[in-house]
Amino acid sequence: MTTLQINGKPTTVDATPDTPLLWVLRDHVGLTGTKFGCGMALCGACTVHLDGVAVRSCQTPISAATGKKITTIEGVGASKVGKAVQNAWLSIGVPQCGYCQAGQIMTATALLEKTPKPSDAEIDGAMSGNLCRCGTYTRIRSAIKVAAGMKGEA
Amino acid sequence: MDMSTLFTPEASKPTGTRRRAFLKTPLVGLTLCVGLPGFGLAADEPQKYGGDGMPNGLRESPKIFVSIAPDGTVSVVVHRSDMGQGVRTSMPRIVADELEADYKRIRVLQAPGDEAKYGNQDTDGSRSTRHWFMPMRRCGAAARQMLEQAAADQWKVPVGEVEAQNHQLVHKPTGKKLGFGAVAVAASKLDVPATASLKLKDPSKFRYIGKTDTTLTDGPGIVTGKSQYGIDTRLPGMFYAVVARPPVLGGKVKRFDAAETMKVPGVVKAFAIEGVPPPSEFMPVGGVCVVAKDTWAAIQGRKALKIEWDDGTHASYDSEAFRRELQEAVSKPGGKVVRNEGDAYAALASAAKKFEADYYVPHYAHATMECPAATARIVNGACEIWAPSQSPQAARDRVAKSLNLPAEKVTVNVTLLGGGFGRKSKADFVVEAAQASKAMNGAPVKLTWTREDDLHNDYFHAVSAQHLEAGIDANGKIVAWVHRAAEPTIASIFAPDQKNLAAFELGLGLTGMPYQIPNVRIENPEAVAHTRIGWLRAVNNIQHAFAAQSFIAEVAYSVGKDHRDYLLDLLGPDRLIDPRKIEPWNHGESPERYPINTGRLRKVIEKVSQEAGWGKKLPSGQGLGLAAHYSFVSYMAAVVEVAVTPKGELVIPRVDIAVDCGPQINPDRIRSQLEGACVMGLSQAVVSEITFKNGRAEQDNFHQYEIVRMNMAPKKIVVHFIPSESYDAPLGGVGEPAVPVIAPALMNAIFGATGKRIRRLPLKDQLSSPV
Numbered sequence: 001m002t003t004l005q006i007n008g009k010p011t012t013v014d015a016t017p018d019t020p021l022l023w024v025l026r027d028h029v030g031l032t033g034t035k036f037g038c039g040m041a042l043c044g045a046c047t048v049h050l051d052g053v054a055v056r057s058c059q060t061p062i063s064a065a066t067g068k069k070i071t072t073i074e075g076v077g078a079s080k081v082g083k084a085v086q087n088a089w090l091s092i093g094v095p096q097c098g099y100c101q102a103g104q105i106m107t108a109t110a111l112l113e114k115t116p117k118p119s120d121a122e123i124d125g126a127m128s129g130n131l132c133r134c135g136t137y138t139r140i141r142s143a144i145k146v147a148a149g150m151k152g153e154a
Numbered sequence: 155m156d157m158s159t160l161f162t163p164e165a166s167k168p169t170g171t172r173r174r175a176f177l178k179t180p181l182v183g184l185t186l187c188v189g190l191p192g193f194g195l196a197a198d199e200p201q202k203y204g205g206d207g208m209p210n211g212l213r214e215s216p217k218i219f220v221s222i223a224p225d226g227t228v229s230v231v232v233h234r235s236d237m238g239q240g241v242r243t244s245m246p247r248i249v250a251d252e253l254e255a256d257y258k259r260i261r262v263l264q265a266p267g268d269e270a271k272y273g274n275q276d277t278d279g280s281r282s283t284r285h286w287f288m289p290m291r292r293c294g295a296a297a298r299q300m301l302e303q304a305a306a307d308q309w310k311v312p313v314g315e316v317e318a319q320n321h322q323l324v325h326k327p328t329g330k331k332l333g334f335g336a337v338a339v340a341a342s343k344l345d346v347p348a349t350a351s352l353k354l355k356d357p358s359k360f361r362y363i364g365k366t367d368t369t370l371t372d373g374p375g376i377v378t379g380k381s382q383y384g385i386d387t388r389l390p391g392m393f394y395a396v397v398a399r400p401p402v403l404g405g406k407v408k409r410f411d412a413a414e415t416m417k418v419p420g421v422v423k424a425f426a427i428e429g430v431p432p433p434s435e436f437m438p439v440g441g442v443c444v445v446a447k448d449t450w451a452a453i454q455g456r457k458a459l460k461i462e463w464d465d466g467t468h469a470s471y472d473s474e475a476f477r478r479e480l481q482e483a484v485s486k487p488g489g490k491v492v493r494n495e496g497d498a499y500a501a502l503a504s505a506a507k508k509f510e511a512d513y514y515v516p517h518y519a520h521a522t523m524e525c526p527a528a529t530a531r532i533v534n535g536a537c538e539i540w541a542p543s544q545s546p547q548a549a550r551d552r553v554a555k556s557l558n559l560p561a562e563k564v565t566v567n568v569t570l571l572g573g574g575f576g577r578k579s580k581a582d583f584v585v586e587a588a589q590a591s592k593a594m595n596g597a598p599v600k601l602t603w604t605r606e607d608d609l610h611n612d613y614f615h616a617v618s619a620q621h622l623e624a625g626i627d628a629n630g631k632i633v634a635w636v637h638r639a640a641e642p643t644i645a646s647i648f649a650p651d652q653k654n655l656a657a658f659e660l661g662l663g664l665t666g667m668p669y670q671i672p673n674v675r676i677e678n679p680e681a682v683a684h685t686r687i688g689w690l691r692a693v694n695n696i697q698h699a700f701a702a703q704s705f706i707a708e709v710a711y712s713v714g715k716d717h718r719d720y721l722l723d724l725l726g727p728d729r730l731i732d733p734r735k736i737e738p739w740n741h742g743e744s745p746e747r748y749p750i751n752t753g754r755l756r757k758v759i760e761k762v763s764q765e766a767g768w769g770k771k772l773p774s775g776q777g778l779g780l781a782a783h784y785s786f787v788s789y790m791a792a793v794v795e796v797a798v799t800p801k802g803e804l805v806i807p808r809v810d811i812a813v814d815c816g817p818q819i820n821p822d823r824i825r826s827q828l829e830g831a832c833v834m835g836l837s838q839a840v841v842s843e844i845t846f847k848n849g850r851a852e853q854d855n856f857h858q859y860e861i862v863r864m865n866m867a868p869k870k871i872v873v874h875f876i877p878s879e880s881y882d883a884p885l886g887g888v889g890e891p892a893v894p895v896i897a898p899a900l901m902n903a904i905f906g907a908t909g910k911r912i913r914r915l916p917l918k919d920q921l922s923s924p925v
């Protein structure tokens with residue numbers, strides 16, 4: 001049994017310590033907002049925050065997450081920046097299929113927490129680990145600028 | 155349902171021996187000679203077009219699609235699948251507008267697979283809005299008139315004095331008002347007005363149709379992680395499964411040993427599942443299924459399997475050798491003649507100048523961000539499925555067939571789709587889930603494909619080799635056009651020994667070549683399919699537009715002409731081409747209502763080149779490239795701007811796309827589809843490729859099957875609409891037709907920037923290394 005701090009709640013799970021956090025969140029805890037996309041940290045769909053840092057949960061065994069604050073897409077709206085990012089995503093109409101957007105929002109929120117007014121290069125640098133097969137990248141850039149209170153271009 | 159359904163649904167008609175889209179479409183292609191009218195129908199059976207021509211056709215009764223609760227909440231059933239194109243937003247907005255409902259008080263319900271009830275449910279071919287705009291308008295109008303009648307009855311006034319206005323019924327002379335909910339019960343008891351008596355709104359009064367609004371039905375759920383995709387289904391007592399599938403087309407499990415698998419903590423069971431030998435159409439390919447208490451344990455258990463495969467006859471498939479084989483096949487005259495006007499070979503022989511070029515496009519994988527996944531359970535002889543399916547009725551039929559149940563005993567619930575692009579029209583992954591549940595005595599099982607599974611066992615986009623030759627007269631004008639295309643056919647998944655393109659594939663940008671050239675010969679040499687071939691967003695248009703639109707730019711350059719001017723000149727005067735003469739499939743649309751209109755193609759070329767600043771002076775290493783293409787009965791043109799660094803790195807500052815898709819129903823979702831098509835087209839052009847060795851796809855995951863990331867995406871994508879004169883004008887498709895213009899526009903731009911002509915996709919490192 002392992003106890004994890006997920007979105008501010010202590011949560012006990014029965015999984016082997018090497019089980020990736022992704023599958024514990026999805027299959028054991030029922031937080032399916034965190035998505036499986038590749039299983040190799042290549043696509044970013046599974047991005048969560050560990051103590052505020054964006055990590056790929058598919059490559060994070062739960063043994064590495066114990067004692068840390070885990071934030072998922074279901075909990076990120078509790079922070080001011082996370083909420084602003086979610087709202088910007090809606091106002092710009094970013095999602096198409098929406099599947100990758102949880103990971104995009106988690107990465108974007110971590111970026112803005114650290115770099116409140118990112119440059120275009122900083123946005124591209126932070127976000128290029130997150131794949132979107134629908135191709136919403138130009139709107140994601142715009143939405144990050146809107147969330148940052150910068151001039152967004154639709 | 156947690157609300158009273160007051161517009162009660164019609165009783166389902168028995169499914170009987172209904173025709174199926176997947177069968178009908180390719181068979182049309184297989185049995186018809188190009189140019190013959192009638193599409194193989196009996197002489198007395200009138201040809202139906204558009205939505206009417208699809209299996210199970212159209213429905214428009216509000217008793218199927220609309221229900222209103224006492225509090226006035228209007229529920230609209232969406233019977234098409236949302237895979238990112240926004241159909242769960244666009245369809246209810248159409249109904250809401252005609253119903254005079256407040257869109258904020260609309261709730262969206264998703265229909266399960268049941269075409270007898272809902273009409274055709276194939277979410278493919280860029281036709282949901284194209285086919286359903288008018289039926290959904292009539293549905294909303296009928297519901298509005300029923301509410302108005304019910305209010306008139308209650309007030310005992312003539313119905314002409316009652317008008318629905320923004321979720322209320324108003325008695326115009328007195329100003330009395332009733333909410334929709336107050337008369338819903340009475341309205342539901344009325345007959346649905348006959349189509350002829352429906353009063354559609356004047357488009358000047360539209361509140362949602364044609365209006366730009368970024369609101370998405372599923373937006374709030376998506377950004378908070380609450381939306382349910384196929385992979386997210388959870389049922390009490392559910393098991394988790396993965397399957398080890400034959401890596402080679404037609405391969406089988408010879409023997410397997412699961413002893414190590416069973417030692418993995420959490421693994422519950424391992425067993426062989428039945429496959430259907432090729433042509434296996436939408437059915438599974440078989441393999442070994444591992445069931446566990448979570449997905450991770452199932453994946454670990456699968457790794458521990460020892461499987462001996464019988465690879466079968468396709469084990470020698472090598473895509474590099476196949477490329478040479480296809481290129482050889484198109485290098486000399488021959489193959490099935492699929493269009494022939496004048497005498498192209500004689501005109502070539504006597505032309506002042508000749509130009510020829512070869513183009514190659516590889517296999518692509520759909521790589522939906524959500525891998526195929528489905529959940530099934532079997533209770534009391536009835537199977538219930540949750541799946542991200544583009545074709546839930548096909549999944550229902552295949553599951554029924556696999557479990558030997560009547561279709562009525564199978565329910566396929568449609569979740570959100572984490573991408574589709576044609577992959578999720580296939581039921582193979584859904585049937586696998588049903589088979590796994592059966593093996594677990596009906597317990598709920600979620601079966602998930604990993605990314606490796608997805609890339610190894612996709613229904614791949616066809617590889618192709620194309621050869622083009624132009625005969626050019628003394629004025630630089632093309633007088634002869636020879637185009638040879640060899641590519642394995644999608645028909646190969648439905649019938650054995652299919653080696654030529656089906657009519658619908660020829661109709662995807664090959665024989666419909668609309669340029670004014672007196673001598674045309676298009677040939678289709680045979681190609682064998684060594685893997686499952688499927689529809690991938692825009693399908694054969696991708697390679698056909700890449701070749702033709704690159705070629706025209708090359709010819710223009712070879713005669714010293716400006717590409718845009720040359721393209722417009724080649725298009726000739728504005729005219730309507732009868733598709734029956736060159737491209738009889740015509741996307742299933744009426745040749746009268748949907749002729750090929752060269753004037754519309756001209757307009758998008760003019761618009762996009764003007765908006766992109768065609769002809770402007772650019773610094774060295776930068777270029778603009780243009781391409782135009784007609785597909786899915788829409789007209790598209792794109793200009794890509796590139797900058798190539800001295801190291802051969804590509805930067806794309808801007809892409810302009812002009813579209814004429816007829817009336818624009820949900821402009822923001824059209825823009826988003828075109829933006830997305832642009833990025834997908836760039837992936838195909840620049841980085842994506844599936845190769846085969848020893849019959850096996852060589853790419854395992856996104857490090858090998860690359861798709862464009864944000865750092866490679868255009869800095870700006872600008873969409874320009876050609877306004878439509880009327881909402882009565884025929885609608886064009888939107889989801890697919892922007893994809894094919896991107897690769898040729900990019901390669902034309904790269905040529906402008908560097909003088910290097912890229913004829914083989916993807917680009918990869920062709921700019922930085924000797925070709």
